[in-house]
Ligand code: AMP
C-alpha cells in the first residue's frame with residue numbers, strides 16, 4: 001500500500017494526466033492529500049486549463065506538506081510547540097484554517113473538534129497503514145477526553161500561535177479537504193475556467209455548469225458500494241461526505257471508526273455516512289463529520305446550529321435521514337433505500 005502511494009505520489013509530482021473524453025471535456029487526475037483528485041473542465045481552452053490545474057497541483061502539494069497531521073511539517077511543528085508550551089509563527093493560510101476550525105467547533109457545540117489530534121493519534125490513525133489490535137487503554141482515552149482540548153484554547157497574535165492547553169493537537173482531517181476544494185474552485189474561476197467539477201475522496205466542488213445542464217453527482221451507498229442517491233449540484237455548490245467505512249480499526253469482529261466523539265474519546269458507529277451540500281465546502285465537510293458524531297437522534301439540532309440545511313445521513317441499519325430541502329433534490333437510486341421520517345416540523 002505504501003509503495004502504491006509512493007508511486008502515485010511521484011506520478012502526481014511528475015505531472016497531471018490529461019485526456020479528452022468528449023470534445024468539450026478536459027479530464028485530469030492528480031494524487032493529492034493522500035487521495036485521487038479528479039478534475040473535469042468543461043468548455044475551456046486546453047492550454048488555459050492545463051495551466052490552471054498545474055497551479056492547483058502545486059498549491060495542493062504545499063497544503064499537504066503544511067497541514068499534514070503526522071508527517072513532519074508546519075502543523076507537526078505547531079503541535080510540538082503546543083505540547084512544549086511554546087509559540088510559533090505560522091503562515092496566514094494555516095491561521096485561516098485554525099480560525100475556521102474554531103468557528104465550526106463552536107457552531108457544532110464541540111462535536112466537531114479539530115483539537116483532538118492526540119486522541120486520533122492514540123487510536124492509531126496517524127499512520128499510513130490501517131491500525132490493528134485492541135483499542136487503546138481505557139484510562140488513556142478517558143484522560144485525553146478529560147483534558148478537553150479545544151480550538152478556543154488557541155491564541156493568535158500577529159501570526160504567532162500558542163495554546164493555553166498543552167493537550168491541544170490540531171488535526172484538520174475533517175475539513176481541510178473542504179477548504180482546499182473551495183480554494184481550488186475560486187482559483188479556477190480566477191483563471192478563466194467557468195465550468196468544472198472537482199472530486200476527491202468524499203468531497204466534490206462545482207464551478208458553473210456542464211454546458212446546458214448542471215453537474216450531476218452521486219452519493220455512494222455506504223453498505224454495498226453502489227449508489228444510494230444522485231442529485232444535481234448548482235454553480236459554486238459543494239458536497240462533502242463523511243463515512244466511517246473510509247477508515248477504521250478492526251479487532252475481534254468489532255469495527256472502530258476514525259470519527260470520534262470528543263466528549264468520550266470513543267469512535268462513533270451510529271451513522272455510517274453523512275453528506276452535506278453547501279456553498280461553503282469547508283463548512284459542509286466539518287458539518288458532515290459533526291453530524292456523524294451527533295447521530296440519528298441529535299443530527300437535526302446540530303445541522304440547524306451549524307446553519308446547514310441540505311443533509312443526507314445513512315444510519316447503521318441503512319435508514320436514510322434527510323432534511324426536506326435535500327429530499328426534494330435527490331433521486332434515490334438504491335432498491336433498498338428507506339427514508340426514516342424526520343419528526344421535526346421545523347426541519348429545514
Ligand atoms: P471526515 O472524513 O471529513 O469525517 O474526517 C475524518 C477525520 O477527521 C478523521 O480521520 C480524523 O482525522 C478527524 N476527526 C475524527 N473525529 C473528529 C471530530 N469529532 N472532529 C474533528 N475531526 C475529527
Ligand code: MG
Pocket residue numbers: 173174175240241242284285286287288289
Ligand atoms: Mg468532514
